[in-house]
Amino acid sequence: MRWWRRWALALLLAAPCLPATAAPGAPPAVSRVVLDSLRQLLKLPQTDYDRVLLLCQVSDQLWTQRTDSAAVYAQRALVLARRVGYRHGEGEALNRLGAALRESNLARSLELFQQSLHIARATRDQALTAQNLRSIGIIYVYLRDRRQALSYYFQALKIGEQLHDERRVVLELSNIGLAYDVFGQLDSAQLYQERALVLAHRLHTPTNYILYGLGNAARRRGEVAQARRYYRQSIAESKKVGHLRSLNFAYVGLAELYQQMGRLDSSIYFARLGCQAGRTNGFLRGVLNASTLLTKDFKRRGPADSALKYQSLMLVMKDTLFGQEKVMRLQNLNYREQQRAQQAAAAQAALRARYRTFGLVGGLLGLLVLAVILARHGSQQQRARRALEQSLAELKTAQEQLVQREKMAFLGELTAGIAHELQNPLNFVKNFAEVSTDLVEDMGSDEPGRNSALQGEILAGLKQNLQQISQHGQRATSIIKGMLEHSRSGTGQRETVTLNTLVSDSLRLAQQGLRTKDKEVEVLISTALAPGLPPVGVVPLEMSRVFINLFTNAFYALQQRQRTAGSAYRPELTVSTQAVPGGVEVRIRDNGTGMPAEVQARVFQPFFTTKPVGEGTGLGLSLSHDIVTSGHGGTLRVESREGEGTEFILSLPV
Amino acid sequence: MQILVVDDETDVRDLFQQRFRREIRSGELSFNFAFSGEEALAYLRARPSEVLLILSDINMPGMSGLELLGHVKAEGHMPPTTMMMITAYGDDNSRQEALGLGATDFLTKPLDFAVLRQKLQELPAL
Numbered sequence: 001m002r003w004w005r006r007w008a009l010a011l012l013l014a015a016p017c018l019p020a021t022a023a024p025g026a027p028p029a030v031s032r033v034v035l036d037s038l039r040q041l042l043k044l045p046q047t048d049y050d051r052v053l054l055l056c057q058v059s060d061q062l063w064t065q066r067t068d069s070a071a072v073y074a075q076r077a078l079v080l081a082r083r084v085g086y087r088h089g090e091g092e093a094l095n096r097l098g099a100a101l102r103e104s105n106l107a108r109s110l111e112l113f114q115q116s117l118h119i120a121r122a123t124r125d126q127a128l129t130a131q132n133l134r135s136i137g138i139i140y141v142y143l144r145d146r147r148q149a150l151s152y153y154f155q156a157l158k159i160g161e162q163l164h165d166e167r168r169v170v171l172e173l174s175n176i177g178l179a180y181d182v183f184g185q186l187d188s189a190q191l192y193q194e195r196a197l198v199l200a201h202r203l204h205t206p207t208n209y210i211l212y213g214l215g216n217a218a219r220r221r222g223e224v225a226q227a228r229r230y231y232r233q234s235i236a237e238s239k240k241v242g243h244l245r246s247l248n249f250a251y252v253g254l255a256e257l258y259q260q261m262g263r264l265d266s267s268i269y270f271a272r273l274g275c276q277a278g279r280t281n282g283f284l285r286g287v288l289n290a291s292t293l294l295t296k297d298f299k300r301r302g303p304a305d306s307a308l309k310y311q312s313l314m315l316v317m318k319d320t321l322f323g324q325e326k327v328m329r330l331q332n333l334n335y336r337e338q339q340r341a342q343q344a345a346a347a348q349a350a351l352r353a354r355y356r357t358f359g360l361v362g363g364l365l366g367l368l369v370l371a372v373i374l375a376r377h378g379s380q381q382q383r384a385r386r387a388l389e390q391s392l393a394e395l396k397t398a399q400e401q402l403v404q405r406e407k408m409a410f411l412g413e414l415t416a417g418i419a420h421e422l423q424n425p426l427n428f429v430k431n432f433a434e435v436s437t438d439l440v441e442d443m444g445s446d447e448p449g450r451n452s453a454l455q456g457e458i459l460a461g462l463k464q465n466l467q468q469i470s471q472h473g474q475r476a477t478s479i480i481k482g483m484l485e486h487s488r489s490g491t492g493q494r495e496t497v498t499l500n501t502l503v504s505d506s507l508r509l510a511q512q513g514l515r516t517k518d519k520e521v522e523v524l525i526s527t528a529l530a531p532g533l534p535p536v537g538v539v540p541l542e543m544s545r546v547f548i549n550l551f552t553n554a555f556y557a558l559q560q561r562q563r564t565a566g567s568a569y570r571p572e573l574t575v576s577t578q579a580v581p582g583g584v585e586v587r588i589r590d591n592g593t594g595m596p597a598e599v600q601a602r603v604f605q606p607f608f609t610t611k612p613v614g615e616g617t618g619l620g621l622s623l624s625h626d627i628v629t630s631g632h633g634g635t636l637r638v639e640s641r642e643g644e645g646t647e648f649i650l651s652l653p654v
Numbered sequence: 655m656q657i658l659v660v661d662d663e664t665d666v667r668d669l670f671q672q673r674f675r676r677e678i679r680s681g682e683l684s685f686n687f688a689f690s691g692e693e694a695l696a697y698l699r700a701r702p703s704e705v706l707l708i709l710s711d712i713n714m715p716g717m718s719g720l721e722l723l724g725h726v727k728a729e730g731h732m733p734p735t736t737m738m739m740i741t742a743y744g745d746d747n748s749r750q751e752a753l754g755l756g757a758t759d760f761l762t763k764p765l766d767f768a769v770l771r772q773k774l775q776e777l778p779a780l
Contacts, residue, residue, distance in 0.1 A: 423742065427764040428665055435672040461672060468668060522747065 032242065035061045052081045052089035059096040064243040067282040071100035091119035091128050098135060102142075103284045103321075110139050130159040130168060134175060142285070146183045153179060170200045170210075177213045181220075190217040208237040208246040212253055219257050227257050248278040248286035255293050264301040268294060275313075288317035348377070402619060420512045421479050425472040432465040432472075439465070494537045499584055499652075500529040500577055506544045507575060510551035521559055521571065528576040533584050534654045538632055546624040546636075550588050550648050553620065556611075557592025557646060583634070583653040591645040600640055628652070655774075658686050660694040660710035660722065661740075673767045683774070691717025695725055707777070712741040712748060720751055727756045736777065740765060 038058045046054070055077035062070040074096035081089035098112035113135045120128035137152030153176045160168040177192035193213040200207045215230030231254040238247035251274030258267035271293040278286030291314040298307035351373070439458050504527065514521065551573070558571035574589045595603065595610075602608045604625040628636040633653050640646035659670055667687045677683040686705070688694035691714055698705060708726065712719035719739055726737065739752045742763040749760050759773065 420742070423764065424663065428669065430764075431669050431673070431767070435669070435675075439672075439675075461675070464668060465672065468665060472665070 048080060048084040049086050049089060052077050052084075052086055052093065055080070056089070056092045056096050059100065063096075063099060064241075064245060065281060067100045067103060071097060074100055087119055087123055088125060088128070091116045091123070091125065094119070095128065095131055095135060102135075102139070103282060106139065106142065106321075110136065113139070126159050126163055127165065127168070130156045130163075130172075133159070134172060137175065137179070141179050141182055144182075146179075149179050150176070166199060166203055167205055170196050170203065170205055173199065174210045174213060178209070181213060181216050186217055186220050189213065193217065206237060206241055206243075208234050208241065208243055209249070211237065212246060212249045215250065215253050215257075219253065219260070224257065224261060228254065231257065244277045244281035245283050245286065248274045248281065248283055248290065250274075251277060252286065252289045252293060255290070255297075259293060259297060264297050268297045268301070271297065284317050284321055288314060288321060291317065351377070418479060418509070420515075421509075422476055425475040425479070428472040429469050429476075432468045436462055436465045436469075494539055496535045496537050497540050497543075499533055499536055499586070500531075502538075502540060502544055503527075503529065503547055503575060503577060503586060506547035507551055509544075510548045510555065513548075513552065514555045521555070521562065523555065523558055523571045523573050525573045525575070528574070530576075530578045533577060533579055536584055536652050536654055538652065542627045542631060546627050546650070547586075547588075549620045549624045550650070554588060554590035554592065554646070554648075557590050557594070559592075561591075561593045580651060583651050585649065585651045587647060587649050589645060589647040594642045594644050594646055595638075595640040596642045600638055603638055604636070655682070655707060655777075656684050656686065656705045657707045657709060657774075658688060658694060658697065658705045660688045660691065660708065660714075660719065662689055662711065662714045664689055674771075690714060691719065691722040694722055698726065699729075707736045707738070707774075709738050709740065712739055712752070720748070720755060723752065723755045723757055738773070 035058065038054065038061060042051070042054055042058065055073050059070045059073040059077065062073060074093055078090065078093035078097055080086075081093050094112050094116035098109045098116065101112065102109040113132050117129065117132035117136070119125075120132055133152045133156035137149050137156065140149035140152060143149075153172060157169065157172040157176065160166075160172050173192050173196035177189045177196060180186075180189035180192060193210050196210045197207060197214065200210060211230045211234035215227045215234060218227035218230060231250050234250035235247060235254070238244075238250060251270045255267045255269075255271035255274060258264070258270065271290045275287055275290035275294065278284070278290055291310040294310040295307050295314055298304070298310060351370075439462055443455065443458050507525070507527070511523075511525070514523070554573050558573065562569060562571055572591045574587070576587045578585055578587075599610060604622055608622070625636050628634045628650055635649075635651050637649045638646065639649065659666060667685075670685050670687075671678065674683055674685065678685065686697065688697050691710075694708070694710065695717070698708075708722075710719040710722055719741070723737055723739065736758045737756070738759040738761055739748075739757045740761045740763055741748055752760055761770065
């Protein structure tokens with residue numbers, strides 16, 4: 001139970017004069033006991049089926065405390081379930097994994113829930129179906145899609161009622177209440193939470209979320225004392241059951257209440273506790289809510305630097321969360337608009353068919369009615385088109401922002417390489433300047449005319465040094481010029497270049513980028529660059545970017561494999577160029593981790609990445625592919641075997 | 655003392671000759687230069703037992719400084735030579751590998767000539 005100790009420590013540091021009775025860092029005794037006993041059970045011999053379900057239960061318990069640990073157990077359950085072909089267990093594990101990833105990777109999480117839902121429906125597993133409907137509903141609440149969110153929640157509720165599973169019904173009612181709260185329908189929020197509360201009391205099930213929802217409803221109605229009571233009850237219960245998420249919610253609710261009342265010190269106090277709880281759990285959204293409040297509080301009360309600190313935390317959270325959400329929301333909207341446009345087209349076709357029938361009848365009245373319908377339909381279509389255009393524009397902006405981010409990441413790689421390149425010439429300049437000073441001093445100390453041969457030697461040395469200084473200064477200048485060219489955006493001009501030079505320059509830059517990042521990796525690099533290749537017309541900046549990207553990816557794959565492979569493993573990178581009919585070809589092969597077929601199929605898709613969140617934008621290879629194909633009329637292919645390595649084959653027409 | 659400097663940057667020749675101008679003039683030190691590992695090895699094979707100290711860069715195209723070190727130590731007919739390795743990356747791996755292969759010392763770039771001069775003076779007179 002390392003987490004609560006750390007938490008308690010943080011509290012002590014943050015509030016050294018806290019009265020002992022109010023210390024909220026007490027370990028959640030209940031869940032710890034449950035978790036320990038589950039872990040004991042895992043050690044006993046059992047069937048694989050039982051083990052899958054047990055792992056899922058451990059994941060459930062951990063989810064309220066540390067989502068990353070929950071993901072680990074869910075993954076283990078999934079692997080085992082798939083190995084023994086246990087469909088129900090696979091569905092359960094997929095749902096757990098989705099829940100654990102909901103903060104870090106919303107799109108992946110939605111995909112996992114849908115897979116799980118598919119299995120649940122195929123195996124007619126009603127409980128799991130309801131579970132996934134709820135999980136997907138939560139994602140739509142995140143995306144602020146009211147219609148979809150409530151539709152999933154109510155489907156889940158319906159199944160719960162059909163199954164007479166009242167514990168489930170409590171959760172669904174409370175979730176619906178919270179959704180209404182988010183969408184500003186206070187009466188409905190209140191109503192559903194009250195229904196949930198009555199039922200939960202009868203069943204003696206936890207009410208931590210319900211109390212928070214009731215607290216929110218009371219706060220929004222301005223019933224301060226009532227709201228405070230609910231929040232405090234929710235906090236007490238969350239602590240008892242060790243539920244850090246609802247604890248975060250309740251703390252933030254209470255802090256918001258104090259902010260409304262203008263009691264900023266109390267607001268800061270509770271928002272900090274909320275922030276801690278969210279951080280420990282890995283609940284980014286909760287951290288965001290708490291840090292937003294803290295930023296406001298500190299802006300009003302001071303000190304300003306604390307406001308800044310929480311503002312930057314807030315921005316980091318926003319960047320992580322809303323970058324992915326915006327793209328998802330826009331893609332979704334785009335998809336829906338396309339559907340709507342298709343429906344409109346189908347409707348129009350149907351109308352035309354009817355028009356012919358009416359024409360046969362020849363009723364003038366019919367024609368008139370049609371005219372009216374068509375006119376209305378036309379304006380509807382126009383509205384749909386306007387909405388579509390707007391969403392497309394927004395999607396474009398979001399994509400441009402991501403492309404910009406990818407560019408900055410690339411520039412980072414490049415800068416590391418270039419900073420290193422600059423060291424050498426600067427060193428020479430410094431050294432030659434220093435020895436020249438020595439020479440001049442020698443000259444001054446000699447008696448005039450005593451040794452004219454020595455004088456001549458010194459003068460020749462000085463001249464040579466000055467030439468060296470000038471040369472190395474020039475070398476530094478051209479390196480910096482190269483860097484500036486890389487950072488310049490916009491369309492470059494095609495130039496005739498020697499492919500081999502471009503490839504080896506890019507390789508050197510990527511290598512230096514690697515060395516500054518990871519000193520421990522020794523990669524054996526072999527190059528086989530065919531002499532006498534025909535010159536190619538390319539935009540040098542863009543192509544070197546593609547090569548650096550491919551090399552950097554290869555180094556990453558080698559690093560990843562070296563982390564797990566034994567000491568016999570030697571990371572190797574092979575680069576070759578050759579002439580092929582109609583063009584030239586570059587092959588970049590590594591013996592790194594390699595990719596399974598499904599990853600290979602998606603590797604050039606925008607936003608697809610296998611790197612952990614925050615490490616890759618998922619745009620590197622997609623941009624490279626664009627540059628090679630649409631920019632230069634070439635091809636970029638990948639061949640890979642999992643566990644053996646990957647080869648990228650790039651060809652350019654001459 | 656005969657010193658062989660191995661580095662792919664050709665300008666190090668001028669630099670060393672200037673930095674150690676006095677020692678060269680007094681005959682205390684004598685420098686030769688090779689601009690790749692292969693060149694250095696050929697030089698050493700042609701003049702066995704002349705060179706007493708090798709000062710080599712590690713990162714060079716073709717044969718690396720560490721490979722050169724391996725060859726020098728493996729070819730038993732050559733006298734034991736003092737080898738100092740130079741690298742821009744002061745990483746532990748290379749240091750361990752160099753010392754494991756029998757290097758006498760390990761220097762990082764940018765080279766501090768005052769330190770190098772000190773080290774040369776402290777070498778046992780051979």
